[in-house]
Amino acid sequence: xxxxxxxxxxxxxxxxxxxxxxxxxxxxxxxxxxxxxxxxxxxxxxxxxxxxxxxxxxxxxxxxxxxxxxxxxxxxxxxxxxxxxxxxxxxxxxxxxxxxxxxxxxxxxxxxxxxxxxxxxxxxxxxxxxxxxxxxxxxxxxxxxxxxxxxxxxxxxxxxxxxxxxxxxxxxxxxxxxxxxxxxxxx
Amino acid sequence: xxxxxxxxxxxxxxxxxxxxxxxxxxxxxxxxxxxxxxxxxxxxxxxxxxxxxxxxxxxxxxxxxxxxxxxxxxxxxxxxxxxxxxxxxxxxxxxxxxxxxxxxxxxxxxxxxxxxxxxxxxxxxxxxxxxxxxxxxxxxxxxxxxxxxxxxxxxxxxxxxxxxxxxxxxxxxxxxxxxxxxxxxxxxxxxxxxxxxxxxxxxxxxxxxxxxxxxxxxxxxxxxxxxxxxxxxxxxxxxxxxxxxxxxxxxxxxxxxxxxxxxxxxxxx
Numbered sequence: 001x002x003x004x005x006x007x008x009x010x011x012x013x014x015x016x017x018x019x020x021x022x023x024x025x026x027x028x029x030x031x032x033x034x035x036x037x038x039x040x041x042x043x044x045x046x047x048x049x050x051x052x053x054x055x056x057x058x059x060x061x062x063x064x065x066x067x068x069x070x071x072x073x074x075x076x077x078x079x080x081x082x083x084x085x086x087x088x089x090x091x092x093x094x095x096x097x098x099x100x101x102x103x104x105x106x107x108x109x110x111x112x113x114x115x116x117x118x119x120x121x122x123x124x125x126x127x128x129x130x131x132x133x134x135x136x137x138x139x140x141x142x143x144x145x146x147x148x149x150x151x152x153x154x155x156x157x158x159x160x161x162x163x164x165x166x167x168x169x170x171x172x173x174x175x176x177x178x179x180x181x182x183x184x185x186x187x
Numbered sequence: 188x189x190x191x192x193x194x195x196x197x198x199x200x201x202x203x204x205x206x207x208x209x210x211x212x213x214x215x216x217x218x219x220x221x222x223x224x225x226x227x228x229x230x231x232x233x234x235x236x237x238x239x240x241x242x243x244x245x246x247x248x249x250x251x252x253x254x255x256x257x258x259x260x261x262x263x264x265x266x267x268x269x270x271x272x273x274x275x276x277x278x279x280x281x282x283x284x285x286x287x288x289x290x291x292x293x294x295x296x297x298x299x300x301x302x303x304x305x306x307x308x309x310x311x312x313x314x315x316x317x318x319x320x321x322x323x324x325x326x327x328x329x330x331x332x333x334x335x336x337x338x339x340x341x342x343x344x345x346x347x348x349x350x351x352x353x354x355x356x357x358x359x360x361x362x363x364x365x366x367x368x369x370x371x372x373x374x375x376x377x378x379x380x381x382x383x384x385x386x387x388x389x390x391x392x393x394x395x396x397x398x399x400x401x402x403x404x405x406x407x408x409x410x411x412x413x414x415x416x417x418x419x420x421x422x423x424x425x426x427x428x429x430x431x432x433x434x435x436x437x438x439x440x441x442x443x444x445x446x447x448x449x450x451x452x453x454x455x456x
Contacts, residue, residue, distance in 0.1 A: 030256060031252065034252055038247055039246055040240070042245060042251075046242070046245045047243060052248070055247070056248065060258075082232070085236040085239040086232060088239060127240055128241070131237050131238060135238075151242070156206065156210075157208065159205075174200060174205060181234075
């Protein structure tokens with residue numbers, strides 16, 4: 001219950017509305033938001049880290065950071081779902097690389113004006129399908145390069161070393177993959 | 188990278204962390220801090236965020252949700268407790284300092300009372316000092332008068348034009364003697380010895396006998412037990428030329444013209 005309004009949050013409430021409630025100490029709103037995105041965050045972390053324990057820690061860290069910074073959320077500047085996905089990937093990669101988290105993490109992922117509508121499970125599922133389809137449509141070499149770069153956090157030199165292909169080839173494959181994925185990004 | 192970053196892929200590669208070595212350094216060097224560059228980086232991040240959806244969906248364990256919510260509740264409770272504890276802390280702070288303030292107030296009251304009493308004493312002392320001052324002033328005035336008279340007598344005695352006249356008794360008796368010092372502008376000083384005391388109702392009177400005219404009264408006097416008497420600076424007309432001085436016995440208070448017997452006389456030589 002919102003300690004200020006006294007109302008229960010609705011599962012149809014927008015991310016912005018839920019964040020406002022969380023900033024006011026509404027634990028139920030936090031629960032709704034967790035139910036909305038917790039699975040996504042955990043999936044990304046599990047894909048990158050491999051083990052459940054580390055993925056759980058990343059999930060907890062991200063939601064702790066979310067409610068600690070809830071009052072600073074600016075819906076005009078970005079999307080909460082975008083922020084959660086970027087955080088899930090970056091925190092997980094940091095763990096893989098034994099790096100301290102970057103301090104340059106904005107509270108929200110600043111978008112280019114287009115909303116990343118993943119507030120509903122349906123929207124999430126639909127977008128996820130499109131991304132997987134687009135990645136699946138890439139030539140194997142390009143998909144492999146993209147997965148090594150995105151889900152393992154390797155640099156182009158490291159990918160070249162891992163795959164045994166020339167650096168220039170890796171650069172070309174990555175650029176080509178990203179160009180192909182514009183159909184998804186541009187939607 | 189040998190070109191100015193302009194393609195979306197350049198930013199995506201950078202945001203993904205793929206660039207390394209000199210290529211990363213070169214790219215960062217070409218990133219101007221401008222609104223356009225920030226927008227390009229933001230767009231790249233948002234596109235890359237979608238790639239995370241490619242991760243196979245896996246549900247987190249239920250206990251993770253409970254841990255997160257419990258942690259959130261605990262933090263809220265701490266924050267609330269912190270706000271509430273400020274009030275009793277303030278109250279206890281006030282309560283702790285209350286005896287000190289009470290003691291300070293008591294000290295101030297006592298000090299004020301002491302100052303009030305002291306003030307009354309000072310006022311009283313001031314009144315006494317005022318009285319003393321008035322008395323001293325009166326004494327000072329008397330002293331000034333006496334000093335002036337002494338100075339005037341000294342002037343008569345020391346002035347070159349002052350004449351000295353010895354007076355002798357008219358008959359053979361224990362010798363009364365008198366001496367007059369007269370200065371026509373300064374005044375007259377007269378001293379006598381061995382004059383017997385007069386009965387009540389009588390007095391000696393000194394006369395200035397001018398060169399012309401009737402004797403002028405120059406003051407009355409009585410003698411002490413040794414027969415000494417004096418007249419100091421009596422009121423006389425200014426500039427009188429004296430040819431003699433005399434002392435007669437007159438009724439108490441003196442008379443305008445000699446009537447009684449002369450006991451001393453002295454001629455100006």
